[in-house]
Amino acid sequence: MLLGRVIGTVWATKKDEKLEGMKFLIVRAVDTDYKPLANFVVAVDSVGAGAGEIVLIAQGSSGRLTWLTKDKPVDAVIMAIVDKLDIEVPLDEWEEALQ
Amino acid sequence: MLLGRVIGTVWATKKDEKLEGMKFLIVRAVDTDYKPLANFVVAVDSVGAGAGEIVLIAQGSSGRLTWLTKDKPVDAVIMAIVDKLDIEVPLDEWEEALQ
Amino acid sequence: MLLGRVIGTVWATKKDEKLEGMKFLIVRAVDTDYKPLANFVVAVDSVGAGAGEIVLIAQGSSGRLTWLTKDKPVDAVIMAIVDKLDIEVPLDEWEEALQ
Amino acid sequence: MLLGRVIGTVWATKKDEKLEGMKFLIVRAVDTDYKPLANFVVAVDSVGAGAGEIVLIAQGSSGRLTWLTKDKPVDAVIMAIVDKLDIEVPLDEWEEALQ
Amino acid sequence: MLLGRVIGTVWATKKDEKLEGMKFLIVRAVDTDYKPLANFVVAVDSVGAGAGEIVLIAQGSSGRLTWLTKDKPVDAVIMAIVDKLDIEVPLDEWEEALQ
Numbered sequence: 001m002l003l004g005r006v007i008g009t010v011w012a013t014k015k016d017e018k019l020e021g022m023k024f025l026i027v028r029a030v031d032t033d034y035k036p037l038a039n040f041v042v043a044v045d046s047v048g049a050g051a052g053e054i055v056l057i058a059q060g061s062s063g064r065l066t067w068l069t070k071d072k073p074v075d076a077v078i079m080a081i082v083d084k085l086d087i088e089v090p091l092d093e094w095e096e097a098l099q
Numbered sequence: 100m101l102l103g104r105v106i107g108t109v110w111a112t113k114k115d116e117k118l119e120g121m122k123f124l125i126v127r128a129v130d131t132d133y134k135p136l137a138n139f140v141v142a143v144d145s146v147g148a149g150a151g152e153i154v155l156i157a158q159g160s161s162g163r164l165t166w167l168t169k170d171k172p173v174d175a176v177i178m179a180i181v182d183k184l185d186i187e188v189p190l191d192e193w194e195e196a197l198q
Numbered sequence: 199m200l201l202g203r204v205i206g207t208v209w210a211t212k213k214d215e216k217l218e219g220m221k222f223l224i225v226r227a228v229d230t231d232y233k234p235l236a237n238f239v240v241a242v243d244s245v246g247a248g249a250g251e252i253v254l255i256a257q258g259s260s261g262r263l264t265w266l267t268k269d270k271p272v273d274a275v276i277m278a279i280v281d282k283l284d285i286e287v288p289l290d291e292w293e294e295a296l297q
Numbered sequence: 298m299l300l301g302r303v304i305g306t307v308w309a310t311k312k313d314e315k316l317e318g319m320k321f322l323i324v325r326a327v328d329t330d331y332k333p334l335a336n337f338v339v340a341v342d343s344v345g346a347g348a349g350e351i352v353l354i355a356q357g358s359s360g361r362l363t364w365l366t367k368d369k370p371v372d373a374v375i376m377a378i379v380d381k382l383d384i385e386v387p388l389d390e391w392e393e394a395l396q
Numbered sequence: 397m398l399l400g401r402v403i404g405t406v407w408a409t410k411k412d413e414k415l416e417g418m419k420f421l422i423v424r425a426v427d428t429d430y431k432p433l434a435n436f437v438v439a440v441d442s443v444g445a446g447a448g449e450i451v452l453i454a455q456g457s458s459g460r461l462t463w464l465t466k467d468k469p470v471d472a473v474i475m476a477i478v479d480k481l482d483i484e485v486p487l488d489e490w491e492e493a494l495q
Contacts, residue, residue, distance in 0.1 A: 001321070001339040001373060003307070007188040008131065010102075012155065014146055015179035016165050024100070024155070026131060026184065032305065032323060032337065036193055040131065042100040042155055046370075047311055051187035056309065056321070056339055061160045061259075061358045061457075062372035066313050069370075073145075073168075073178045075161035076100060079370045080312035085323065088348035089304040094333055106287040107230065109201070111254065113245055114278035115264050123199070123254070125230060125283065135292055139230065141199040141254055150286035160259045160358075160457075172244075172267075172277045174260035175199060205485040206428065208399070210452065212443055213476035214462050222397070222452070224428060224481065234490055238428065240397040240452055249484035259358075259457045271442075271465075271475045273458035274397060298420070298438040298472060300406070329404065329422060329436065343469075344410055353408065353420070353438055358457045359471035363412050366469075376469045377411035382422065385447035386403040391432055 001056040002041065003082070004029045006049050010042055018072050025049060025078065027057060032087055043076035044069055054082040100155040101140070102181070103128045105148050109141055117171050124148060124177065126156060131186055142175035143168055153181040199254040200239065201280070202227045204247050208240050216270050223247060223276065225255060230285055241274035242267055252280040298353040299338070300379070301326045303346050307339055315369050322346060322375065324354060329384055340373035341366055351379040397452040398437070399478070400425045402445050406438055414468050421445060421474065423453060428483055439472035440465055450478040 004027035012024065023045045029037040034054060043057045046066040055078045057063075063077040064070055103126035111123065122144045128136040133153060142156050145165040154177045156162075162176040163169055202225035210222065221243045227235040232252060241255050244264040253276045255261075261275040262268055301324035309321065320342045326334040331351060340354050343363040352375045354360075360374040361367055400423035408420065419441045425433040430450060439453050442462040451474045453459075459473040460466055 001371065003323075003337075003339055005188065005193075007190075007193075008184055008186040010155065010179075010184055011182040012179040013182055015155075016145060018164070019179060024179075026102075026186070028190075035197060036190060040102075042102055046313060056307065056312075058370045058372045060372055062361060062370050064161060064164075065315070065361075065368060065370035071164060073157045073161050073164035073176060074100065075157045075159055077370060080307075080309040080316060080321075083308040083310055085305055085307055087305040087323070089302065091304075091325075091333060094302075094304075098332060104287065104292075106289075106292075107283055107285040109254065109278075109283055110281040111278040112281055114254075115244060117263070118278060123278075125201075125285070127289075134296060135289060139201075141201055163260060163263075170263060172256045172260050172263035172275060173199065174256045174258055203485065203490075205487075205490075206481055206483040208452065208476075208481055209479040210476040211479055213452075214442060216461070217476060222476075224399075224483070226487075233494060234487060238399075240399055262458060262461075269461060271454045271458050271461035271473060272397065273454045273456055298470065300422075300436075300438055343412060353406065353411075355469045355471045357471055359460060359469050362414070362460075362467060362469035374469060377406075377408040377415065377420075380407040380409055382404055382406055384404040384422070386401065388403075388424075388432060391401075391403075395431060 001058055002029055004055055004057055006051050006053050016073050032085055041076050043078050044074045045078045047078055047081055049078050049081050056080040100157055101128055103154055103156055105150050105152050115172050131184055140175050142177050143173045144177045146177055146180055148177050148180050155179040199256055200227055202253055202255055204249050204251050214271050230283055239274050241276050242272045243276045245276055245279055247276050247279050254278040298355055299326055301352055301354055303348050303350050313370050329382055338373050340375050341371045342375045344375055344378055346375050346378050353377040397454055398425055400451055400453055402447050402449050412469050428481055437472050439474050440470045441474045443474055443477055445474050445477050452476040
């Protein structure tokens with residue numbers, strides 16, 4: 001799954017009829033410190049995520065396995081809202097141990 | 100889904116017979132300011148998108164779940180035309196808050 | 199779909215038995231001016247493409263939806279030979295309009 | 298499969314109901330010397346992997362083929378814990394042989 | 397398909413039970429001169445490939461369509477051993493023709 005932060009919403013009137021009522025959110029990828037990365041995706045929201053929240057996104061055919069997205073032409077879905085991350089192997093300790 | 104802008108059309112006479120009548124559009128990826136990114140894809144149009152319009156593209160097996168692309172050998176479909184984006188977490192504010 | 203140019207052929211005697219008789223072509227990705235990009239893929243040819251031709255490639259499970267590749271262990275298929283591209287939003291005009 | 302190292306855990310209370318009880322681990326990609334690479338993924342653990350361990354991850358629809366992840370909206374699963382790698386063609390010897 | 401060279405083996409005792417008996421090989425991507433590229437994948441061997449050999453890899457759901465990998469949680473399979481490549485459009489000639 002991709003870790004990201006909800007930064008906005010896409011409005012689209014003209015769309016495949018199977019997509020009526022879905023909310024398309026813009027999610028920017030983040031690192032494990034929640035700092036923004038370069039890439040972003042547009043994902044359907046299946047869990048009531050709001051702007052600013054950190055979320056998990058399932059992509060590809062797995063993006064169609066929520067109650068909301070079954071058999072729909074969407075390739076990314078928000079399937080969890082992240083409370084927190086526990087980092088047990090910090091990158092600086094790891095790199096130090098390599099030296 | 101990928102956010103992009105329709106920049107042109109592909110003409111192909113010799114193709115898999117299941118693709119007859121489909122329109123193949125060239126879509127360049129854009130950022131959330133609609134500025135062009137480096138990558139582009141060729142996608143089947145299922146919603147009547149025109150040159151210059153901002154669209155959403157579903158890729159992979161999800162690209163075959165519109166009425167037009169079912170069971171066809173295509174891996175990208177335009178399934179929505181974007182009216183506008185609401186950006187609630189602008190990147191500059193986000194980066195400022197990190198400092 | 200990926201836009202590319204056929205640059206060669208792969209010969210492989212020892213292979214999965216379901217692949218007998220298939221032609222594996224090397225296709226380098228191109229930009230919209232047909233200039234070579236860095237990446238390339240090996241794809242099964244389902245339309246009689248020849249060296250030097252510009253083609254479209256469907257990847258992933260969509261690569262198995264031609265008459266030739268059904269249920270085969272291949273993840274990329276040439277499903278169209280490109281006659282020409284019509285570019286209606288040239289990149290230089292687009293970038294100029296942004297200034 | 299992706300080779301990576303488990304570096305932490307994601308906590309998410311609000312999620313798709315089919316995901317109850319699953320453990321979401323953060324896995325950073327590594328090279329063949331187990332040095333950290335830039336990218337990471339969040340993957341469901343199906344084999345009891347712990348922090349610091351080197352693992353293999355299956356992505357996409359293949360990520361749903363363990364006993365735990367069947368029909369679930371997840372696109373990455375840890376399906377093996379790595380004991381060791383045998384490198385028979387070291388990169389430096391390969392590059393030397395090219396000269 | 398991805399073109400690569402077998403450089404080693406992954407040993408993993410603790411794994412999904414459906415993976416018993418499979419051989420996991422480390423395959424580094426190569427260019428059309430067989431020079432090493434930056435990326436590598438771990439793939440199941442279905443054709444008896446050995447260290448140093450040049451192979452083709454099918455990824456994603458297509459990686460599950462060999463006799464060995466059907467319904468298994470693996471996303472990459474070696475499905476052919478490459479004898480040789482015929483390059484009919486060399487990159488240097490192509491780039492020269494563009495000038």
